[in-house]
Amino acid sequence: MKKLVVSMMTSLLLLVGINWNTNTAVEAQAGSLVYTSQSAVAKVVKPKTVASSTKATTSSKTKEAMKVNYSTLIQSSGWQPKVNNGKTSGTVGKGKRLEAIKIELSNPEFKGGITYQTNVQSKGWLGWKSNGQVSGTQGESKRLEAIKIKLTGEMEKKYDVYYRVHSETFGWQGWAKNGESAGTLGFGFRLEGMEIKLVKKGNKAPGTINNTFRDGNKKYVDAKGKGLIKGSSSKIYHLPNSQYYKSTTKPKAMFATEVQAIKAGYRPAK
Structure with a gap:
């Protein structure tokens, strides 16, 4: 009897084994057991997740900053590449004149332009x-000797435009702004370099605002018409109220205008 029971159980197990191996893989939708035809090993399969929709990325281009761009025409060198925001256009120490200039605003924050x-x-x-x-x-x-620059429209109300020049003999002069003259007049001195910057209305100038413009024919005389410009023994001339004017107690010559002093062989004090 026992042998019969063992034989029947063995046959039953063999039948189950055959079905197990011949069945195709069965998979429950919610993550169940999977039976492969290769083995009777059960594997847990994680439920497939539906890919979530990717959020649309909005690519907004960053607006470029506002700039004041300028280019100068240099003696024997031609037009130079544009520079901006206070960089030097032209030359320094090469004795070359500026002959022309172009100025423009890019990406202005307000309506208006530059003239x-x-x-x-x-x-x-x-x-x-x-x-x-x-x-x-x-x-x-022909050389440039002086320049005036100003903003227009709404830009003029929101910003100041500052500019300075490098002049023959005088070198870098102070920062002029908003239509003031920068450079020289009457000397016959060339402009050699230039820098231009935009500054929010009311903010500080980029540097000194002294000595922005020199009119060589401006008269410095007393009530009797006598010249007040002092020419020293070292062939330097000093304007009234300048640094060494009072200490020049024994001038070699007196002049009414700077042009007179230059023509006499004197050079300006630094």
């Missing part, structure tokens, strides 16, 4: 130019 006027050798002050137009001359070998 400028140059003083040119033998021509005087030219008409106002704006927004990238050429001011000066091309192909005439």
Whole structure:
């Protein structure tokens, strides 16, 4: 009897084994046992997750900062690449004249533009130019001697435009702004370099605002018309109220204008 029971159980197990191995894989939808045809080993299969929809990425281009761009035409070198925001355009120490300039705003924060006027050798002050137009001359070998720059429209209310020039003999002069003259007049000195910056209305200037413009024909005389500019023994001239004016107690010459002092062989005090 026992042998019969053992035989029947063995047969039953063999039958189950056959079915187990021949069945195809069965998978429950919610993560159940999987039976493969290769083995009777059960594996737990994690439920498939539906890929969540990717959030749409909004690519918004960052607006470029506002700039004042400018380019100068240099003697024997031609037009220079644009520079901006206070960088030097032109040359320093090479004795080359500026002959023309172009100025423009890029990405202005407010409505408006920029306008400028140059003083040119033998021509005087030219008409106002704006927004990238050429001011000066091309192909005439004439030097720029002075410049005025100002903003227009809403920009003029929100920003100040500062500018300074590097002039022959005087070097870097102070920062002028908003239509003031920068450079020289009457000396016949060339402009050699220039820097321009935008500053929020009312904020400080980029540097000194002294000595922005020199009019060589301006008269420095007393009530009797006698010249007050002192020429020292070292061939340097001193303007009234300048640093060494009072200490120059034994001047070698007196002049009414700076042009007179220059023509006499004197050079300006630094």
